[in-house]
Amino acid sequence: MSNVKGHATIKVTIQRYRPEMDEKPWPQEFEVPYHFDLSVLETLNYIKDNLDSSLSFRWSCRMAICGSCGFMIDGVPKLGCKTFLRDYIDKGHFTIAALANFPIERDLVADISGFVQKLETVKPYLIRKVEQPISEGEYLQTPAQVARYKQFSQCINCGLCYAACPQFGRNSEFLGPAVLALAYRYNQDSRDQGSDERMPFLNSEQGVWSCTFVGFCSEVCPKHVDPAAAINQGKLDSTLDYGLNLISMAGGKK
Amino acid sequence: MSRKPYQQPQSATWWLQNSFFRFYMLREATSVPVFLYALWLMTGLLRLLQGAEPFNEWIALSTSPVGALLHLVVFAAAVLHAYTWFMLTPKILVIRLGSFRVPDAWVKTGHYVVWVLVSAWLLWMTI
């Protein structure tokens, strides 16, 4: 920590990338005011307002629910709004970069559209074979039935788990933690009847079988979704599905 | 407006960048000494097939200072594997009794109890 005009400050190195003039990202250092309750997101806004208005980054809600402000903060995927300068003040310095493994659109803006596309692929919504008429009321669930999927439904699509996943970094075709957790979430829902439409995705190489249970996705998830658990429980489902498929093939079906 | 997104390449040394990844790679690396140990067990089986004398030579090599040291490496690798395995298994093995979900901690503890019992039983069989 150093002092400028009697105010505490902290140094931050920000990864810049301006597609119209840069071939690759480069680091830019700033010295910014320090206070124990300042978040990384507030610091980025301070820089944009006072030091360099050309800095680009995404944000919206400031309260860890919109999932927009994910960055690599000192190399770890975190939400800018949920990370505070006080965690880095002892070092006196920290870094902010765009989320790893995604293409960088500009500065700290990662292009997560590939993830959103994959999410649509696995049909993350309730599928009914037969819709119950409204006159019969809502689909009731017991607390135990809700508990089966509740944790996996907390995802805010921030993409931190993708930035944490070396298998996604290795092969961007991998459907990845959040998408597979969401698919598993609907398969676990007692109101849903669409698991046979989702299993082909889970069963594939790009599905649960690209995962090697590194587990860092669950570590960085700001909503404690535990995608690694969902994926690996999905491996059990997929293995069962594989066996059943063999039996039905032996029985002459398709 | 034309776009020019920067593709972030994954370096082959990605696993060195933080302690979580380093530990993951260490976990995966336990397979190498354990694989070699499986080959050594097969060697022992072959020597057993050849008779008492060859099998005793195999035991002499196994329990020699160098052999014992290598066995310690295998032991350490297998224990590290067991530690990580028992940590991850409860996440996959979800046991439900009616509407009651057996807590992860119980599943994990159960594994450790079985581990101690199996180890003690095998030692008792040998000594």
Added chain:
Amino acid sequence: MNTFKRSHEPIAWSLFGAGGMVVAFIIPVLAIITGFIFTQSGDNDSYTLVMGWLQNWIGKTALFLIISTTLYHTVHRIYHALHDLHIKGNEWFMLVLFYGTATVLSVVCAAWLFIL
């Protein structure tokens, strides 16, 4: 758009999982036994002991399962670790090299136990 083909990984993963249990529960104590407890002489010498274990089908089957699943578990991990380390090889060659090795060694192991 991508095509999603059914992966055959469930076979490898099941063997990996079974081997993972064996490596966790059995291999630590077995390494202590073969490295430190086996002896060459005395009334209870280890040759007699081990022969005793392996004279029946329960013992033979147990040792076969221990060695075979351990082989499948470890080759599976090494195969995937090489992928993680960006060490590339022809996909079929690598599959045959690793899982093939485990299969051949398992068959050899079964044959030896059979004639023992």
